[in-house]
Amino acid sequence: MNKQTQFSRRHLLKLLGLGVGFSALKHTTAFAAERPHVVVVGGGFSGATLSKYLKKWGGSSVDVTLVEINSTYVSPILSNLVLNGQKSVSDLSFSYQTLGQKYNINIVHDRVTAVDKTTQTVSLAGGQSLVYDRLVLAPGIDFIEIAGLDYDKVPHAWKAGAQTDLLKSQIEAIGDGGHFVMTIPKAPYRCPPGPYERACVVADYLLNAKGLNVQVTVLDQNSAITVEADTFGQKFSEYGISYIPNAEVVAVDSDQKIVSYQIDGATTQNLQADVLNVIPNQRAGELVFLAGVNQGNWAPVNPLSYESTVASNIHIIGDAQGTAMPKAGHIGNSEAKVCADAILRSLNGIAPDPAPKTNSACYSPVSRTEASWLTAVYEYRSDKGQMLLVSGANYPKSSAPSTRNYQDMFNWSGNLFSDTFA
Amino acid sequence: MKTRIHSLKGSVLVPVMAALLSACGGGGDSTTSSTSTTSYTLSGTVPGTVIELFCTGGLYYRTNSTDNGTSEHPFSIQVPSGLDCHVVMTTNEDDTATRVISPIRFIEGTTSGDVLNLKGDLALGFVALEMDPSKIIDSNGDGVIDEPFEVTLPDDAEAVADPSYDALDSDGDGIPNVYEDDDNDGYFNSEDDDDDNDGYPDDQDEDHANDQDEDGVEDDYDRDVDNDGYEDDTTTTPDTTTPVTEYTVQKGRLLASQCAQCHGTDGYSTTSWDSIREESGDSSEIIEEMNEYSTAHIMGAQAIGYTDEERQALAEWLSGN
Ligand SMILES: Cc1cc2nc3c(=O)[nH]c(=O)nc-3n(C[C@H](O)[C@H](O)[C@H](O)COP(=O)(O)OP(=O)(O)OC[C@H]3O[C@@H](n4cnc5c(N)ncnc54)[C@H](O)[C@@H]3O)c2cc1C
Numbered sequence: 142m143n144k145q146t147q148f149s150r151r152h153l154l155k156l157l158g159l160g161v162g163f164s165a166l167k168h169t170t171a172f173a174a175e176r177p178h179v180v181v182v183g184g185g186f187s188g189a190t191l192s193k194y195l196k197k198w199g200g201s202s203v204d205v206t207l208v209e210i211n212s213t214y215v216s217p218i219l220s221n222l223v224l225n226g227q228k229s230v231s232d233l234s235f236s237y238q239t240l241g242q243k244y245n246i247n248i249v250h251d252r253v254t255a256v257d258k259t260t261q262t263v264s265l266a267g268g269q270s271l272v273y274d275r276l277v278l279a280p281g282i283d284f285i286e287i288a289g290l291d292y293d294k295v296p297h298a299w300k301a302g303a304q305t306d307l308l309k310s311q312i313e314a315i316g317d318g319g320h321f322v323m324t325i326p327k328a329p330y331r332c333p334p335g336p337y338e339r340a341c342v343v344a345d346y347l348l349n350a351k352g353l354n355v356q357v358t359v360l361d362q363n364s365a366i367t368v369e370a371d372t373f374g375q376k377f378s379e380y381g382i383s384y385i386p387n388a389e390v391v392a393v394d395s396d397q398k399i400v401s402y403q404i405d406g407a408t409t410q411n412l413q414a415d416v417l418n419v420i421p422n423q424r425a426g427e428l429v430f431l432a433g434v435n436q437g438n439w440a441p442v443n444p445l446s447y448e449s450t451v452a453s454n455i456h457i458i459g460d461a462q463g464t465a466m467p468k469a470g471h472i473g474n475s476e477a478k479v480c481a482d483a484i485l486r487s488l489n490g491i492a493p494d495p496a497p498k499t500n501s502a503c504y505s506p507v508s509r510t511e512a513s514w515l516t517a518v519y520e521y522r523s524d525k526g527q528m529l530l531v532s533g534a535n536y537p538k539s540s541a542p543s544t545r546n547y548q549d550m551f552n553w554s555g556n557l558f559s560d561t562f563a
Numbered sequence: 564m565k566t567r568i569h570s571l572k573g574s575v576l577v578p579v580m581a582a583l584l585s586a587c588g589g590g591g592d593s594t595t596s597s598t599s600t601t602s603y604t605l606s607g608t609v610p611g612t613v614i615e616l617f618c619t620g621g622l623y624y625r626t627n628s629t630d631n632g633t634s635e636h637p638f639s640i641q642v643p644s645g646l647d648c649h650v651v652m653t654t655n656e657d658d659t660a661t662r663v664i665s666p667i668r669f670i671e672g673t674t675s676g677d678v679l680n681l682k683g684d685l686a687l688g689f690v691a692l693e694m695d696p697s698k699i700i701d702s703n704g705d706g707v708i709d710e711p712f713e714v715t716l717p718d719d720a721e722a723v724a725d726p727s728y729d730a731l732d733s734d735g736d737g738i739p740n741v742y743e744d745d746d747n748d749g750y751f752n753s754e755d756d757d758d759d760n761d762g763y764p765d766d767q768d769e770d771h772a773n774d775q776d777e778d779g780v781e782d783d784y785d786r787d788v789d790n791d792g793y794e795d796d797t798t799t800t801p802d803t804t805t806p807v808t809e810y811t812v813q814k815g816r817l818l819a820s821q822c823a824q825c826h827g828t829d830g831y832s833t834t835s836w837d838s839i840r841e842e843s844g845d846s847s848e849i850i851e852e853m854n855e856y857s858t859a860h861i862m863g864a865q866a867i868g869y870t871d872e873e874r875q876a877l878a879e880w881l882s883g884n
Contacts, residue, residue: 173676178727194820197828200807201645201680204727212783241784242796245619245645247728248784271728471824478820485810498873500821500865516861518868531868540859549861553825555834560823563833 176204177488180263180273182253182428184209184237186218187459187473188279190561194481196244203488206247206271208263209237214562215302217332218470219554221339223305224298225346225509230306235562243563256432258452275484277447277456278434279477280426282331282468285438287421291395295417299331311416315347320356322400322414324390326422327362329439331460331468334515336420337366337373338505344380345508357381358412360388360402362422369505369538372513376542393419423468425461439463444521444528445493446483447476456480466519466528472501474561496521499528504550511542512550601806605650605679606639607687610694613656614638617731617739618648621778621785625792635689645806647678647726649739652712654694659706663693664751666738668711669723676723677711677737682808685722690714705744705751711737730779740779741790753777815880818873822881825865830881841882849878 181192184207192207199205214235222228241248251265262270284297298308315321321343325336340359347355357380364387366373377384391409392401398417401409424438434440434449440457442449444464447456457463458480459473466472476499483493502516515538519528530536539546605616609628616624622643628636642648650667667690668677679685692712693699700709716722732739741753746760753776756764765777773781776790786794819830827833830840841849853874856863869877 171674173671173674173723173725175725175727198807198816199810201647201724202807202809206728236783238783242620242786247730248781274727474824475821478817482817486812489810491812494817498818498821498868500824500868502824502861502865514861516864518865520868534867536864538864539861549836552834552836556827556832556836557824559833560828563828 176202177274178204178206178272179275179277179484180271181205181207181277181279182209182263183279183281183426183459184211184214184240184248185279185281185459185473186216186470186557186561187477188277189214189235189237189240190474190477191277191279191458191481192246193240193244193561194478195484196246198481199485199488201245203485204247205244206249207237207240208249208251208253208265208271210250210252212236212250215305216470216558217299217301217335218557219550220298220301220305221335221342222506223301224309224312224339225342225350227506227509230302233301235558237562239563253428254431256428256455258432258455261454273454274488275454275456276432277458277480277484278426278428278432278440278461279457279459279473280428280461282423282460283426284421285424287390287419288392289395290393290419290421294395295393295398295419297420298418299335299420299423308416308418312343312347315353315355315415317354319347319353319415320358320413321347321416321418322358322360322398322412323418324388324400324402324420325359325361325363326420327389328367329468330420330423332503333368333467333469334373334503334505334513336361337369337377338507339418340382341373341376341380341505341507342509344382348380350509356383358383358414359385360390360400360412361386362389363387369513369515372505372507372539372542376507390419390421393417423460425457425463429457429461436463443526445479445495445497446487447480448483456484464528466499467501467503467517469501469503470561471503471557472499472519474557475499475501495523497528498531502553504546504553505542506547506550507542510544510547512546513539513542514546514549515539601644602641603644603681604639604684605642605681605687606637606684608635608637608689609652610634610654610692611636612638612692613653614640615651615653616640616642616648617651617741617778618642618646619731620646621731621776621780621787621790622646622794623776623778623787623790623792624648642679642681644681645808647680647724647729647731649678649731651739651742652690652692654692655696661696662706663696663699664707664742665692665712666707666742668713668737670713670715671720671723672718674723675713676725677732677735678724678726678729679722680724682721685716685720687714687716703744703747704749707738707742707744707751733779741777813880815876815878818869819877819880822877825861839881841878844882844884846875846878846882846884849881850874853878 181188195205216233237248240246251267253263254266255264261273264270296304296308298304344357347353387404388402390402398414399411401411429435429440434452441463447458449455458476460468479497499519504512504514506512517536518531520531522529612628626640628638653664655662742751744751745758752758782788826839832838853866858864
């Protein structure tokens with residue numbers, strides 16, 4: 142119907158990469174005030190929760206567009222249970238249908254390739270552009286490269302999905318006398334207990350479920366087990382896991398499954414495996430660097446609103462943000478609510494809540510029947526401008542892994558998943 | 564919380580869990596309250612006309628005006644609240660040679676907009692649509708007027724909206740996507756077998772594969788994929804129990820939302836862990852429970868992170884005070 146052009150604006154946008162706020166084609170009459178547009182990039186635990194709560198609390202006063210590459214999200218939470226056959230990747234898969242249909246969020250499956258802070262526009266790989274009033278980046282993590290490492294041969298399985306299935310199939314192929322070697326990244330990394338949990342789950346599966354005589358070796362780039370040291374230490378000795386701290390991974394031979402490492406910078410040593418699982422050191426998702434909102438490896442934010450401290454109207458939540466809070470899905474969901482509330486307040490000219498709280502919980506399976514947990518609450522300390530552990534709470538953890546905790550793990554994750562995606 | 568939970572489960576949670584199970588790992592519905600969706604009535608009089616509404620989420624509604632023997636035929640149509648809707652009116656709808664398709668633009672005081680978001684019933688009065696195709700401006704001859712037909716609303720209707728991202732009218736010209744003629748061949752998209760004239764019929768063209776009704780909302784997110792006027796899957800209940808139209812600061816809500824990771828959205832659990840929504844309105848029980856657990860239990864370990872005032876505020880929100 143366009144008189145001026147053969148193309149509808151839908152096509153124009155594709156062809157010219159023009160924004161949706163493109164007003165030249167709008168009409169002579171003064172249009173009703175356009176609703177504020179929040180563009181959210183990344184539909185993981187943090188970005189999905191944020192989108193949902195913006196609409197839940199802001200309703201029809203705000204338009205929310207969620208840009209996510211994949212139409213199915215696979216939760217890394219519980220994904221170690223795929224390795225021992227207790228769960229499948231499809232059990233951990235979520236669609237964005239409920240978010241789209243129930244909360245009226247515009248869902249766009251595409252990859253953001255550029256952020257223009259001056260025109261407040263993001264560009265998508267498909268050629269479309271979106272103009273934002275507020276932009277929220279929730280891209281999770283990316284890996285810092287290691288020479289010779291090919292993820293198609295040596296999976297990290299630290300983003301769930303195909304990588305998880307690949308590692309699972311390699312583990313299934315291990316026979317008697319085999320050697321499973323994994324490496325643990327230097328903190329900060331996604332899910333502090335996760336790698337230790339993986340070592341336990343895999344050892345239990347190979348030794349006890351399959352009855353194999355297999356060696357499990359853990360190379361830790363940290364100087365000691367970073368969390369729940371008693372629980373994991375005890376399980377490591379029970380499973381006969383050989384634990385090597387301070388081991389910096391310097392190179393990988395992905396075909397030969399050899400990992401080269403140095404202890405405290407000393408001479409390089411090689412270790413050959415039948416199955417090698419290298420979890421590399423981490424930094425914020427590439428998008429944070431594309432947008433130019435990083436400082437070092439992560440994105441610095443004001444934890445009252447998660448607004449970037451280096452760019453206005455851009456917020457960063459989840460694993461990619463640079464506060465001292467752990468990089469985990471439960472607390473990513475928690476940060477998202479604080480951020481949603483702060484964005485809605487700011488769109489209404491109200492200052493953010495001055496005393497937000499966030500919390501974290503990780504359930505770690507250590508066998509096919511037992512799990513441990515770790516939890517914490519963070520408070521805003523105005524003297525430091527940071528979220529810190531609630532003072533004096535002296536954070537407890539489960540006294541020992543138990544079957545009760547193993548069942549609770551599913552009660553917990555079920556509600557976390559539905560609070561995020563349903 | 565145990566006693567309270569049992570009563571809750573009996574009445575509210577069981578159907579929810581059933582819905583979750585049937586949703587099979589993917590979606591599922593965490594809102595337990597039965598959704599009594601509010602609807603408003605859009606009414607008016609027109610020459611003999613089909614009235615179509617293209618709404619948020621790909622919802623589609625349609626009605627015919629009633630021939631009452633006069634030149635002003637009444638119509639009325641129910642619209643769920645909280646939705647943005649484009650309105651299109653077609654006269655002589657049964658004859659493709661003479662029909663006139665008029666997307667509507669609404670004028671309200673000094674502003675105008677192409678979508679309605681009803682906050683109450685709305686009576687349009689008589690809409691003097693054109694019936695003669697020779698009198699309209701229709702440069703490509705597809706029967707759709709080039710510029711939306713303007714209808715003036717009462718100044719206080721507060722019904723005009725302007726979404727910043729409108730999937731149903733991608734170019735923002737007021738002509739919904741289904742009535743755009745992308746390739747300018749005289750057939751609008753929903754009746755054009757090859758919208759972009761690339762030689763690939765739409766049903767084989769990857770540009771269109773995911774949008775059967777060509778309304779701009781992809782099938783995965785379209786609540787009425789084939790625009791038959793019936794919502795496809797009503798297990799995904801729209802969150803319209805109390806449609807929110809503006810943000811308000813609510814004491815305790817942000818804190819209470821931090822319980823949802825373990826206890827479910829708004830305190831309605833979808834697992835066998837306790838719901839903490841206090842339907843009775845009595846906040847004291849939630850506070851009691853928070854004080855009760857030892858820190859050897861994960862609940863106690865969480866609870867020590869909150870001050871008395873915070874416990875009070877979140878409990879009051881969860882009990883609806
Ligand atoms: C084995 C394991 C166990 C874990 N266990 C727990 C646990 O018990 N408790 C816990 O709290 N956490 C746990 N975690 C951690 C948790 O999974 C992550 O912290 C969480 O997923 C981070 O959420 P996020 O939203 O920041 O990022 P992600 O979940 O990684 O989501 C980021 C999304 O952004 C998308 N994206 C990225 N770039 C772009 C772009 N340019 N354009 C469009 N989309 C883009 C990606 O496709 C992705 O879907 C575990 C992790 C692992 C690996």
